[in-house]
Amino acid sequence: MENDSDWKWPFAARAAALRRVLLSDYVLNGVSATFGFFLVAACTHLAFGETVAVNASVGAIIALLPDNVRPTRGHFGYLIAAPLLGLPLFLVVQLLRPYPIELGLFLVPATFVAFLATAWGRRGMPIAAAAMFAMLLAMAPLPATSIHEALLRTVGCALGAFLYVLYATASGRILNRRYRAQAMADLLFSIAALMRTHALRLTAGVTDPDGTELKRQAALADQMQQARDLILERPNTRRRQRLAGMLMVALEMRDHVIVGELGLGHAESRPADVLQRFGALLQAMADDVARVADSLLLGRKPAPAQDHGPALEALRIRAQSGINPEATEQATRNQAALIRSATTRFSDQNRDACQLAALARGDTEPDLSAVRTSWHLFVSPTYWSLQPLLRLWHWRQPVMRHALRAALAIGAGYAIALFIPWGSRDYWVLITIVVVLRGNLAQTLERRNLRVLGTLVGSLLAALLLASQPPVVLLLVVVIVAQGVAHAFVARRYLVTAMAGSVLGLVLANLLHASGHPAFDFADRVGDTLLGAAIAWAFSYVLPSWERDQMIGRVQRVCKAAARHAERSLALAALDEITAQPELAWRLARREAYDALSALVQAIGRAPVEPRAVQPPLDDLKQLQAHGFQLLGQLSAIQSLLLLRRERLDLAVIEGPTAGAALQISRTLDLSQPAETAPATAEAADETAHLSAIPEDLPDPMVPDSSPWLLRRLALAVQLAGALRSDAERVLAQLRTPRDEPQPPSQPTGRDATPLVPQP
Structure with missing residues (x-):
């Protein structure tokens, strides 16, 4: 029986991890984007036909790039910025498509302007990406034969974009209740993981030579701000106040976890059995926190957390009774003092875990005196201020240098793509440059590797699909699903996004070709990706902003x-x-x-x-x-x-x-x-x-x-x-x-x- 349990445990752990991913806020956001994309494509196809539906799908892609998990306040104003900036660029590219030189001269300054949106930080990055995708996806179909055709394509694109903005605004309000619970659960899982790491250091003496713990703390700070933005927005209902109270407790837990780290350097001063007891208690507290998080994802009422106070009190009493009789009196007192100090810290974490479960169960009222009327001070701004844009006009500003770097990379990539002997599709080279080239070298190298690997797998899948010459309806379904998957994992697992994005790009480009061109050649697509990744890598050393x-x-x-x-x-x-x-x-x-x-x-x-x-x-x-x-x-x-x-x-x-x-x-x-x-x-x-x-x-x-x-x-x-x-x-x-x-x-x-x- 013991061996059978050991054999089943890894599978149970993986099943739990998979369940948490499937119930996460980013997957739900991807499902919502998929459904909205489907509605736009289906409605426009039924109402106006296949051609309009394909162009409307491009508009929906432009509009959904900024559609992530966000508070409802200012959501429409944020979403509408992408099509307002992207649609004029889409039209100009359509008009200049028959003129390669003029198009290249337009792409360079347009890229510079689009990348200036990154001056607003993470909030502006999806807007910059939407503007770039509006231009580059406009290069995918065959050139328009007339101004009238270019205008019709742009109207179809605008129709899809604005329909999706309306859908995303409504769905954001509907799903906001669920997003709050999921954000809280995700935060609790991260805190529980930190607690387990500390427990392992106590029981097994595991060290942290490469600073992984500090990196986790840094990531947790960003995650907490994202949770604040969602959970602290207008805590005016009982359920919202309960989640806000849980967030306040989670903030204290983060502090107490860091305080608990202070004493780990004195582990050698304490008996091994005491360290094992402390580690086991901390592991049990982490399990209690994770169970509360699971209950939030499943919409269930959690069980009360186990109170470890009596066990901690027993350890304190044991310390006071004299732990090491052979030591000097002061050494014995110091050892007892260390254990008392550790007991106090673990008691704080035990109280936090119990309070967290009580709030989730509704057994106690939250204390929101500090944030009830001042919640707006803790959340990120949702309005568009000109100050970030006005501050970047300096040669040493990283945003300015990144915008110039991206513009030069796009210009070079477009020029090279025009003369590639294997008949490269220039838009795919440029899309690769856009998604790989980041503001710093570390992220560029990471994106380069993931993009190349994802393209290899995704392009192979797309080539096999297109080689079978499936009907247009099936290709639209593939585009919709691929867009949802790519959207869901863009900030969490970019390899999955790169694979889905390759399928999306190749299938959508096939749909956009008026000639009904068959499957794209797999080797050409991989070559385009390698070329774009190499250009992005090379230009990461141009006008660099070193740390x-x-x-x-x-x-x-x-x-x-x-x-x-x-x-x-x-x-x-x-x-x-x-x-x-x-x-x-x-x-x-x-x-x-x-x-x-x-x-x-x-x-x-x-x-x-x-x-x-x-x-x-x-x-x-x-x-x-x-x-x-x-x-x-x-x-x-x-x-x-x-x-x-x-x-x-x-x-x-x-x-x-x-x-x-x-x-x-x-x-x-x-x-x-x-x-x-x-x-x-x-x-x-x-x-x-x-x-x-x-x-x-x-x-x-x-x-x-x-x-x-x-x-x-x-x-x-x-x-x-x-x-x-x-x-x-x-x-x-x-x-x-x-x-x-x-x-x-x-x-x-x-x-x-x-x-x-x-x-x-």
Whole structure:
């Protein structure tokens, strides 16, 4: 029976993973896009015939590119931007198609204008893609024989685009309720995965030498913002408020997971059996969180989470009774103190898991005092502002350089495609350039590899399908399904998108040919893809925006955000009662701190593939990001003490040191001031001296007062701020040194690095 269970477990895990993918928000969005695409194609085919239906399908493709999981506020204004920009380009390309030289001269500036939409970040990228696809898909059919035919094609394209915009606006409102639950479930799965990773580090001693954990934290920050945009939009119904309350708990869980990381470096100070117990309890909590997420996907009421409080209390009592009788008295107390500290942190995570399940079940009311009326401060803007566009007109701006780079690549690709001996379809070469060429080298290389592999598989499938000469209706169905699959996985599994996109492009191009041309040659399509990928790769080195060029601003942002977060977090100690306004300010500062570190971690992850001569000081940057997350962890631990264990604190004792720590951290991380600044007042000097006088021995675990623990964490936070400042100055000095001059020495890392004060 045991062997049978072991044999079945991997299949059960894979089945659960597949179920979660199929029930995810991005798959539902792909299904919705597929259905909308089908409605547009079917209605126009029944009403106006095959030719109009094919052109309407192109319009629907242009309109559905920006149709992703978004809040309902401003959805129509966002969707309509794609056809408004793309349709004029579609018409001009139709008119210039018989004139290759004039068309090439138009494609270059039009590409530059289209790529300027990326100035709005992720929000503008689908609009830029829609504009480019409008031009390039207009090149797929045979040239129009007259202006009248070009206008008819454009009218059909416009009809399909506007019909889809109306459909997508309505479907977005209908599916918004489901999208909220799916976004919350997806976020909980990510948090549960982090908890399992930490449990594995406790039980098996697994380390993280390549910084995978920090990359996950950075990805989680982006995922949380996407969840905020959906879930915090108008929390004016009971169900929306329950999901918003769960999101607030998830934010606290993220903090507590980071705080839990602080003590993993002291695992060797604790008995192995205690570590195993902690790891097993954390694994069980992660399972509880995942079960809540599954219940959201399935629309079921979850079971109550198991309360692990008694087990944690037993571990704490065992620690206080004396764990290692052979050790010295202080060593025994330190070991007991470490276990008490870990028990407290795991108790916070246990409380979060129980509260999460209770909210999902409707057993408790959510606490939304900080976001009930200020939710708009936490969500991304939905309006189109001119400020991003006005700020990019500078030679060193990455968006400006990327737009110029893309325009030059499209011009070169079009010129080469005109003279290829194997009769290349120029639009396919150009589409490959558009989807492969990214704003940085790392993403370009990743897209290049996935695009080539996906094209090999997808083109083979499309060639086999077209060789059988199926009826037009079947080809339209294939186009619809392929578009839905490509749309669903574009941000999650681009290989699937590349395969589906190849099928879509080849079949749709076959439909657009008035001559009813049979199946495209497989070798030609692969050759076009390889050519487009090679051109995109080559032009990624033209007018490059290396990560080094943006790193100074990212480092400064991290220090500024960390100082602001410390100021807002530690200000809670001076309040007799925590009200909504200071909590709101602290939450906004915390979000900016995580966002700043997330941007830094992602940039560090992209830099290693760039030429060594232009790489930033990666070792020092990795140390800076580690200290940044450790500082966030200490501030989160302090905040937990101030909010959750306020009754165990002596406010008269901690108020002065807390204010002094806030002042010292703020001054330390102010990069515009000298590194060492004397305290401005005698009171601040006394507070700083008090912090430095905290003993190295851990607080007595037998004393219920939590004030010594808070004072110790204040001291550690001040020290981490100093380490972060040193890292930042060292990195900035190297970044500001011309590349042909000797670089300042890097701080040793790994075994040679100077260790920090223990961080229980």
